[in-house]
Structure formats: C-alpha cells, structure tokens
Amino acid sequence: MLVFRRLYCSSQRIGHIAKSHKPGDSLSIQGWIKNIRRLKNNTFLDVDDGSTSRSFQVVVPRNAETQSLTAGSVISAVGQIQVAPNGNFELHADRVESLAEGHLQDGYPFTPKQKHAPEYVREHLHLRSRVDYVAAQLRVRHKAQKAIHDYMDELDFVQINTPLLTTNDCEGAGEAFRVQPDSEKLLKQMARPKVPPEESYFDSKVFLSVSGQLHLEAMSYGLGNTYCLAPAFRAENSKSPLHLAEFYMFEAELAHLDELEKLARFIEQMLKSITNRLLETSSEDLHFCQRNANASSDLPWLNVPWKIMSYDEALSVLLANKESLKTPISLDEGFSKDQELFLVSHCGTPVFVVDWPTKQKPFYMKISRTNPERVHALDLLVPAVGELCGGSLRESDAATLSAHPQLPKDLAWYVELRKYGGIHTGGFGMGFERYLQLVTGVKNIRDVIPFPRYPHSCKM
Amino acid sequence: MLVFRRLYCSSQRIGHIAKSHKPGDSLSIQGWIKNIRRLKNNTFLDVDDGSTSRSFQVVVPRNAETQSLTAGSVISAVGQIQVAPNGNFELHADRVESLAEGHLQDGYPFTPKQKHAPEYVREHLHLRSRVDYVAAQLRVRHKAQKAIHDYMDELDFVQINTPLLTTNDCEGAGEAFRVQPDSEKLLKQMARPKVPPEESYFDSKVFLSVSGQLHLEAMSYGLGNTYCLAPAFRAENSKSPLHLAEFYMFEAELAHLDELEKLARFIEQMLKSITNRLLETSSEDLHFCQRNANASSDLPWLNVPWKIMSYDEALSVLLANKESLKTPISLDEGFSKDQELFLVSHCGTPVFVVDWPTKQKPFYMKISRTNPERVHALDLLVPAVGELCGGSLRESDAATLSAHPQLPKDLAWYVELRKYGGIHTGGFGMGFERYLQLVTGVKNIRDVIPFPRYPHSCKM
Numbered sequence: 001m002l003v004f005r006r007l008y009c010s011s012q013r014i015g016h017i018a019k020s021h022k023p024g025d026s027l028s029i030q031g032w033i034k035n036i037r038r039l040k041n042n043t044f045l046d047v048d049d050g051s052t053s054r055s056f057q058v059v060v061p062r063n064a065e066t067q068s069l070t071a072g073s074v075i076s077a078v079g080q081i082q083v084a085p086n087g088n089f090e091l092h093a094d095r096v097e098s099l100a101e102g103h104l105q106d107g108y109p110f111t112p113k114q115k116h117a118p119e120y121v122r123e124h125l126h127l128r129s130r131v132d133y134v135a136a137q138l139r140v141r142h143k144a145q146k147a148i149h150d151y152m153d154e155l156d157f158v159q160i161n162t163p164l165l166t167t168n169d170c171e172g173a174g175e176a177f178r179v180q181p182d183s184e185k186l187l188k189q190m191a192r193p194k195v196p197p198e199e200s201y202f203d204s205k206v207f208l209s210v211s212g213q214l215h216l217e218a219m220s221y222g223l224g225n226t227y228c229l230a231p232a233f234r235a236e237n238s239k240s241p242l243h244l245a246e247f248y249m250f251e252a253e254l255a256h257l258d259e260l261e262k263l264a265r266f267i268e269q270m271l272k273s274i275t276n277r278l279l280e281t282s283s284e285d286l287h288f289c290q291r292n293a294n295a296s297s298d299l300p301w302l303n304v305p306w307k308i309m310s311y312d313e314a315l316s317v318l319l320a321n322k323e324s325l326k327t328p329i330s331l332d333e334g335f336s337k338d339q340e341l342f343l344v345s346h347c348g349t350p351v352f353v354v355d356w357p358t359k360q361k362p363f364y365m366k367i368s369r370t371n372p373e374r375v376h377a378l379d380l381l382v383p384a385v386g387e388l389c390g391g392s393l394r395e396s397d398a399a400t401l402s403a404h405p406q407l408p409k410d411l412a413w414y415v416e417l418r419k420y421g422g423i424h425t426g427g428f429g430m431g432f433e434r435y436l437q438l439v440t441g442v443k444n445i446r447d448v449i450p451f452p453r454y455p456h457s458c459k460m
Numbered sequence: 461m462l463v464f465r466r467l468y469c470s471s472q473r474i475g476h477i478a479k480s481h482k483p484g485d486s487l488s489i490q491g492w493i494k495n496i497r498r499l500k501n502n503t504f505l506d507v508d509d510g511s512t513s514r515s516f517q518v519v520v521p522r523n524a525e526t527q528s529l530t531a532g533s534v535i536s537a538v539g540q541i542q543v544a545p546n547g548n549f550e551l552h553a554d555r556v557e558s559l560a561e562g563h564l565q566d567g568y569p570f571t572p573k574q575k576h577a578p579e580y581v582r583e584h585l586h587l588r589s590r591v592d593y594v595a596a597q598l599r600v601r602h603k604a605q606k607a608i609h610d611y612m613d614e615l616d617f618v619q620i621n622t623p624l625l626t627t628n629d630c631e632g633a634g635e636a637f638r639v640q641p642d643s644e645k646l647l648k649q650m651a652r653p654k655v656p657p658e659e660s661y662f663d664s665k666v667f668l669s670v671s672g673q674l675h676l677e678a679m680s681y682g683l684g685n686t687y688c689l690a691p692a693f694r695a696e697n698s699k700s701p702l703h704l705a706e707f708y709m710f711e712a713e714l715a716h717l718d719e720l721e722k723l724a725r726f727i728e729q730m731l732k733s734i735t736n737r738l739l740e741t742s743s744e745d746l747h748f749c750q751r752n753a754n755a756s757s758d759l760p761w762l763n764v765p766w767k768i769m770s771y772d773e774a775l776s777v778l779l780a781n782k783e784s785l786k787t788p789i790s791l792d793e794g795f796s797k798d799q800e801l802f803l804v805s806h807c808g809t810p811v812f813v814v815d816w817p818t819k820q821k822p823f824y825m826k827i828s829r830t831n832p833e834r835v836h837a838l839d840l841l842v843p844a845v846g847e848l849c850g851g852s853l854r855e856s857d858a859a860t861l862s863a864h865p866q867l868p869k870d871l872a873w874y875v876e877l878r879k880y881g882g883i884h885t886g887g888f889g890m891g892f893e894r895y896l897q898l899v900t901g902v903k904n905i906r907d908v909i910p911f912p913r914y915p916h917s918c919k920m
Contacts (some may be wrong), residue, residue: 002847023759033881051684074882074883077498102881107879124874127678134682142613142619153606156473156475158510161601161911164706167919175643178642179668181636181695183634190915190916192916202917218511219910223511224473224510235641238648246623248621250522256471384780413586420532421492422534449623450679451621455650459627
C-alpha cells in the first residue's frame, strides 16, 4: 500500500487522519470547502474529501489568498496536525492553494449548511454524491457489499456472475424488461429464416434477469455452495418506497441442504454477522445516516434469537387481530406490508414465516411429502421494511417438478439438473437495498442506490 | 464460522481437508463419484464436491452396497483420513451411502475420464460446472473478483453500482442494446402525451450500459476514488474469441489525478498485486486451468517493470516492421490485435501506449495543452489478449468539453460536474474476462464466464 501512496497520491484522506496520525505530524489534504469562517487573524475552513461524514477543520492565517476562497472551491492544504479545543484533530496549514473555484452562486442546487429534502436532492442526481448524507450512504453501501463478499468467501461459497440477459423470465408474471439491439441495421444483417426480425441477435426473445436463482442452482450442481450479488430488474408501475426497476439481489444456493430450519438459521447468522462487520467498519457513517433519517441507532434484532412461525400460526395471529390491520387478509396471496409489520411487532423480533401454501408459491419450491398443500418455503420479515428475504428448499425430484402445472416451458434444462446425480439444495434471495434501508433507517429505497431507476425516471 | 458449520453442514469440503486435518481424523464428505475402481477387497472412488481440482480418493470395503455404485452418483462417506502411497490424503470409509443415482447412461453428455473440447462442453451450459476445468475456472473467477474488491477496499476506493439502465450510450457507435417492458399492457397503462409508446416506462429511450465510467466520474466528484466491477453490454456481431455481448468491466476513477504516468503505474501495481493474491489463494486451480489450456504456468510479466511508449514510438516500431505484420497499419484507427501483440513481443513486457491522436479517441479524454492533436490516453497491451485496459485523464475544463464536436447531446450533466469545484480525475476500464484469459491461458472468452452471451446464443 505504501508503494501506491508514494506513486499515486501525496495527500492523506481525511477519514484516515485520526487513525494514522498524531499531533505534530505534517501532512497535506485535498478537498472541497464546505464552509468558511473568517476571524481576525485566521480563516477556518470545513473541508470534505468524500472519505468521512465527520467534518474536518483547516486553520490558515488570514491573508489575501484566503480572502478569495469561497464555499465549494477545491483546495490543497499543507500543514501540521493539532488538537482543536473540542478534542478533534485539525490541520494548521501554512498555506492553502485553490485548485478550482466553486462557482456555487451560478446555479449550484444545494446551499452549504442547509439540509435539503431527499426528493429535492434526487432531482440533481449527478451532484448528489456531494451531499454529506448521500456520500455516507454510498460508503455504507460499499462496506455492506464488502462484508457480504468477505463472509461468503470465508464460508467457501463461490460467487457466480449469473447472466443478466436470459431467455427465461423466472417467476413470469409479465414484469420483465425485453432487450434487443438498438440498431435496425444490425438486426437486418443478422436475420435468419423463421426468427422474428427483432429477435435476430440471439435467435430468441431475451429478457433482463429478475433473479439469478435458477442459474445459481445449475452452478451449485457442480460447485457446491454458490452466491451472487447482482442487479435484477422488474418492469412494474410501482411508486412504492420499497421498489425499483433496477435493484440488487443477494442470492445464495446451499448444496446438500435438506431442512428449512437450517436455511433460516443460516440467514439469521449471516445477517447478524455482516451487520456486525458493518458496525466495525462504518459505525460513524451508519449513525450519520440514521440521525439524518431520524431513525434509531439501536438495532435490537442483532442480539436476540429470531422467531420461526408457520404460515398457519401467522395467519391465526392476523385473523385474531383483524381490527388492528389496515388491509384485508387474503388466503390466495401473501401478506401485505402492513400485515408483515404487524407480525414483526407481535413477535418482538424478526420472524421467519415457514411452510407456505403451495398455491401461493412458485413451481421450484419443494412440496412437503407429508402435506402436498404446503411447500418448504420461508419469508423473513423484519422491522420497517417487512419482507427482506424469501427462500425455500428446491424441488429435487425431476418427476414432481415436470408434473408441476406452473413449470415454464423451455426449462427442460432445469429439470435435467435433477436427473444426473441430483443433490438437495435450498437458498434465498435478499433485496440488498432493503437491507440497507433496515440498517440505515432510510425511508425511500431511491436514496440507498446511487442511480435509482423507477417509473418515468431514468436520469443520466 | 464454527457456528455455521455446526448449524448447517456436518460434512467437510474436500478442498479444505489437507489444510485442516491430519491422518487419523474422522470426517464425512459428500460429493459426486467421478470414477470407480473395484479391486478384490476394496472399492476406490474418486470423489468431487466442487471445491477443488485435485482428485480425492475414498477407499471403502467392497460389499453389496458399493457394488451398485456408479459414476455420477452422489454419495456421503464417513471414515478416517489416511495417507495414500502417493502421499496424498485419502478417506478410509467405514460406509458409503448413495444419496442419488448418476444415470449417466441416460443421455448425460460428458463421459467420465474423457476430455471434451470446450466447444462441445459449451453446448451443455447447464451441466458445464460439473466439468473439472470449468469448475476450476469458475473458482478462479470468484477469487479474482475477491482480490479486486479486497485491493480496492484497502486503498479506500468506494465501489459504486453504476446503473445498467441508462439514457446515455457513452461511446455511441450504435452498439447498444435497447430496453423496454415486455408487456404492451403496461406500456399503454403508462403512456404519456408526446412520449413514444415504447418509451413510456421511463419517458425516454433506455439502453444497457456499455461502460460505467461517466457515472463513476459523477461519484468521484463527491466521494473521491471510486470503482465498479459490473456487467457491460455490446450489441456487436462479433464471433471473436475476445468479445461477448454481456461481459464484465472493472473500472476505476482516481480523484486528483493529473499525470498519465501515475495512472499507468497504478494499473501496473494493481494488476501485479491482484495476480499475486490469486496465486496465493488459487494456485492449484490456476495451474489446472493453464495445463488444460496448454498454456504456460509462468507469468513472466509479474516480475518485471512494464514499459511505457508513446503512440508515435509505437507507430514507428510497427512501420519499421511492416513485413512481420498480418494487417495493414491505419492512421485513423487504433492498432489491430496482431499489431498489439507485435508491440508486446517487441517490448518483451506488457506495454502502455500513451498520448494517442485526439481524433482516434472519445470526447472525454484530456487534450494535451501543448499539442491539441494528442490526448492523455493510454492502452495497456499484454501477451495473448492484446488490449487489456484503456484509460485516460479526463477533460476537466468545462469550456473545452462543451466545444468538443463529439460531445453527445444530453450530457449537460457531465459538463456541469466540472463547473462547481471541478477536480482532476483519470481512470481506466479493464475487460475482466480478458484478465482471466491472460492469467489462465484460456483461448476463448466464452469459457471464462459462466453463461456466455454472443451472437445467436443466449442459452438458459
């Protein structure tokens, strides 16, 4: 790492100063001026370089040069670390060089020191990373992904890049995006007999992936445990604060898994572990996000065992509390968000609802051998967001799978996996943005992803 | 990790046995039988669980039960670790339980013990992970991604999930895929005045990303150093062994970067470091892939300084060696693959070609202030694959950028980044699959990605 620093950057990032420096050390920093105060002898600059949500003060003697500095300008400052009266480190700079002017008066949408609403900030997507709480959220997002990769790698899972272009639309339901070359010329050039012209690139209709699960399964049949953390796409006309057209799914497939409870315990351990890792690497940013979202910094679910409850039990609880629910209970569909949150609150912990009605769940879930009306499926319900994960044991019997009325055509390959030395597998999918909402308390999913895509909005 | 093993799996993965066990230890494994030999008293099984390319032998007393075992079957074996005559560990099992039958005679496309050509194996994509060299390749791919994430995280880069749906097609050239909801009903439902019906979901024409660079830049203007390792898409009608319609790009943007040579040195350090990490975690799999591809296990470029050469020098070398080249030299386009490999061979090391003609490169590259005919751009050329990385300093001056004749319309946001406290940045993009080809020696890019997508082929 030293080689890198020597070769590439001579400056220190502000987020590391407290860890790696002591008072008296000389160093240089580069960053944007967030705020300026001018006293009689000195100018005080709050400087931000994107590495921390904590503000950092540079003190520089007042002179003609500092007089021309404005908020938003990029500076380079060289000096010595000192301890400020509040106990924080600050930089006493001999000189400050202006690298670029801020021009904030010429149409910059954000006012330094003023807090802007997320809806307003979102309108200026290209400049959003300069807003302190957005930057903190993006650093948390990075570290959460890192924690997932570290955890899964330690457990010997193989990350698989499941394809985003696929001929299969998994759970169907007409919510897929279709993909084709933009160039009509190319489509014509590639035309083949009996292939519709718009499908000539791949000789078939191609969609954006809604889940990597089926592809992960194929890989687990050779590699053992696998996972992916990849974009998924849904063409829904939803304005909900929990849905995006492009979002990230963390999915894993566990080989030789034959009990649903083991899957539930795996998910619980994993979520507690990655969250503890996140608290180790990013507590300052996490708390900054939580404060900004007016959310509690307390994550009580980290330290208690999570409950497991059958669908039938969950339904009884809801039926017994009809009056407290905002939505009617349906026996044909899953629970509403309101009902999910009621169950979480009723249990006092996150809760796995298991053993779902077969008719409510997709074709690939393992049907109970003792009660064919039930599948070995689970939904994990958590505070604030409701459903965070869905998972199941997979139907391992080729004949049962083939006979399923909802088995999509073109999935002969999926059935065939079971034929040659088939293994028992099970797995789950987690909406990665919902996890970020859970830990940061951010209300709208559009604010935990750098470039949100939703109905009537695809900026940049 | 212990908690996990206790909760979830009672079996040991074969790849870990040599590291974590000693002769005499009891353990159980689960996996597929690759091969069976029956001697007088004992049956010898080669068992594979997807965790290693090294074969693992289970010795079990010959009896009625082992008599019925066949290649391809899934077994569970419990016994004690012993040292085999060849010095490797093997499992002396008290019993072997058959968990599922192989049925390899009923249409399984691969013959145990026979080596099949990659083209043939590729035809059976869903079963491909059961082929030893494909599994090894996928494990290497996983560890290479892990090495990149670890390295970039240590250097404080923030991973950004750049959007795959974008209104911008970056370098244009009509090679983008177009995206729209598959449901006509949804498109009608979302119709708005003055918006073409097929664009009603986003109110605009939307493409699959061909690069995350411009979006990374926007993020670096707030966060500092950023990177992405994400899918990118090109709708080209190319059958080349170096091109895919869906591939992975590793891109990074370095803040406060003002010299092209620093970028070159960063790339060199990074590639050497991640390759050394890969050799630490995956040498067995790497060498297995190399042997299988008839490639050398020697990576001489790891231990020498890489050369830097200007475009003009590179051109002179090529012009002086016209007779040795298979392709004509063009002054309007870059070098052909043949010419790239000639330069690598001429230099005896990977080589950065720098300072390219302005007219050959895209609008965002920084124009030399001393010679406007040149941009601060680099191509990294390496053995076997030719161009591995492309990078540049970015044009930081809003006026120069605005005046560029190739600046796409709708990129006002990109120019505006430079207006408010603009910083100097530079970065690169690397085709991740080409890197895997470089280190494993695999000839065809379709064999280093789990689900290759190319003209007329999008299986599963």
